[in-house]
Amino acid sequence: MQDTIHHLSHIDLDGYSCQLILKYTPYNIINYNANYGAEVKSKLELILENITKSKTSALILITDLNLTADESRWLHGEVIKLNDTNKEVKLTLLDHHGSGEESAKKYPWYFLDTDRCATKITYDYVKEHFKLNEPKWMNKYVNVVNAVDLWKKEEHNNFEYGKVCMRLITETRELNRVMFDKEDTHYKLTLLFEATKFLDEEDANILLDEKIHTLKKEFFKTDKNDTLDNLATEYVVKLLGNMRDTNTIYYKGYRGYLSYGVGNTSIVGNGFLVAFPEYDFIVDVSYRGALSLRANNKVSVSQIAKEWVNGGGHPNASGGRVMGFKEQYRYDKVKQQIEQIINDKESVAGKLEYKKED
Numbered sequence: 001m002q003d004t005i006h007h008l009s010h011i012d013l014d015g016y017s018c019q020l021i022l023k024y025t026p027y028n029i030i031n032y033n034a035n036y037g038a039e040v041k042s043k044l045e046l047i048l049e050n051i052t053k054s055k056t057s058a059l060i061l062i063t064d065l066n067l068t069a070d071e072s073r074w075l076h077g078e079v080i081k082l083n084d085t086n087k088e089v090k091l092t093l094l095d096h097h098g099s100g101e102e103s104a105k106k107y108p109w110y111f112l113d114t115d116r117c118a119t120k121i122t123y124d125y126v127k128e129h130f131k132l133n134e135p136k137w138m139n140k141y142v143n144v145v146n147a148v149d150l151w152k153k154e155e156h157n158n159f160e161y162g163k164v165c166m167r168l169i170t171e172t173r174e175l176n177r178v179m180f181d182k183e184d185t186h187y188k189l190t191l192l193f194e195a196t197k198f199l200d201e202e203d204a205n206i207l208l209d210e211k212i213h214t215l216k217k218e219f220f221k222t223d224k225n226d227t228l229d230n231l232a233t234e235y236v237v238k239l240l241g242n243m244r245d246t247n248t249i250y251y252k253g254y255r256g257y258l259s260y261g262v263g264n265t266s267i268v269g270n271g272f273l274v275a276f277p278e279y280d281f282i283v284d285v286s287y288r289g290a291l292s293l294r295a296n297n298k299v300s301v302s303q304i305a306k307e308w309v310n311g312g313g314h315p316n317a318s319g320g321r322v323m324g325f326k327e328q329y330r331y332d333k334v335k336q337q338i339e340q341i342i343n344d345k346e347s348v349a350g351k352l353e354y355k356k357e358d
């Protein structure tokens with residue numbers, strides 16, 4: 001077994017369940033998740049970058065994602081290049097989507113089986129090729145995922161329980177998976193593990209359905225109870241604070257914080273500025289390039305929004321849109337775009353002076 005497993009999986013129940021299985025192996029695993037489209041290659045590029053920087057051998061494991069012929073050819077070539085530089089890199093893909101048939105016929109590392117969901121394929125593969133400390137619930141849970149992912153309604157109990165587990169993933173949006181990828185994956189895997197505890201209960205699907213809100217709150221709760229929104233906001237603010245070294249930006253002498261896709265800026269942004277008063281403003285960029293800026297009487301973000309993107313608003317709450325913004329799946333790429341705007345504006349404008357507006 002390679003020193004590190006870089007595990008890329010889909011963002012649905014089947015994809016995260018593959019990663020839940022791997023948690024019960026003794027290996028060093030780094031999880032990545034992607035939806036179909038450009039995000040797949042973006043995450044694969046990140047994996048290749050991380051392997052290049054590392055001195056350890058590596059396995060690239062892809063589950064519940066089919067690659068196009070072009071993606072397969074590109075990735076196959078990149079792995080060959082890494083091995084030619086004395087990197088010890090192996091590649092395995094486990095999937096069940098028929099659209100990957102062309103690649104499966106061409107590459108020995110591409111394993112395709114349309115009769116099982118990716119979780120079941122991964123489970124069987126891991127039992128055969130890896131060391132697995134299998135808990136008692138795992139086989140039953142795998143059958144639940146298989147029933148709902150392949151829409152086997154005749155397996156009534158598994159199918160109905162799987163539907164609730166599916167919603168447990170699709171409605172788990174409290175954490176942004178671009179900025180907080182590790183924490184978001186941990187959140188989802190924790191909830192799925194908690195779901196395994198009800199597998200043998202009577203009316204398990206109803207019981208889990210009624211427990212979802214409580215399970216989410218328990219994840220975010222620290223010392224006192226509160227609403228889910230407040231608990232999640234406090235958690236997100238702490239995460240933002242932990243990332244200050246990489247996420248701080250400066251504009252004309254003012255210190256700002258850049259987030260991406262976090263949303264709810266009025267609550268999260270103001271919460272951050274209260275928790276970290278050394279910051280003058282915070283700006284959140286949406287996936288489509290909309291800017292949401294907040295301040296706490298230290299600088300006029302309406303002026304910043306105007307200078308950056310011809311936006312505007314109130315002194316402490318403003319917005320705008322970055323024209324031509326390209327959606328990104330990595331925070332560092334977003335920061336590059338925003339810092340380019342800042343550098344362009346600072347090169348042609350004088351020092352920004354704060355003037356409180358009525």
